[in-house]
Amino acid sequence: MAFDATGLLPVSENRMITFLESDDSISLPLVSNPDSCRIGSLTINLYQEACTQLGDELFKILRGTPELERLHIRTLPETTLPDRWLNSLVYISGQDAVVPRLRFLSMPSGLISAEGLGCLINVIESRRKKNVDSPDGKYCALLEKVILGPEPVKFDDEELSEKWSALLAGGLIVTHREE
Secondary structure, eight states, X not given: OOOOTTSBOOOOSEEEEEOOSOSSOOOOOBOSOGGGOOOOEEEEEEOHHHHHHHTTXXXXXXXXXXXXXXXXXXXXXXXXXXXXXXXXXXXXXXXTOSXXXXXXXXXXXXXXXXXXXXXXXXXXXXXSOTTOBOTTSOXXXXXXXXXXXXXXXXXXXXXXXXXHHHHHHTTOEEEEOOO
């Protein structure tokens, strides 16, 4: 992971953070002044152990990157992404908004639980509403594209399936990684 000696995430347009398998505790960079953090694209490489160790810490970083438009979460195929991570991406306006300008979300590997698919739909729906404004003048950008694993998304729940179909019909671009 690349951040300066003070533990502060330096200003940069593109950034990659990699959490290797390790017995050491994970320390994350801090974003001391979110308004000066101009990260437009962030790639996070994770292993299952890191998913467990990070807890909600990952979203403390994301709260501090208001200009982030592209989020790539890369894992090993057998890594299960915690449902709470997806839930944390649901857009809620206000001071603690997580990546309000997100337009592109890539999770081409890793497993999403059946409950996680419902969370994914909630994230996308919250970010596909037009003209979502917050009182502080910041806005939620329209999520345009999602990249998921190799299999098409299938729902056992008819309501979720209908919501997914409506999102696709509304212009959401969903692609799947090649095996």
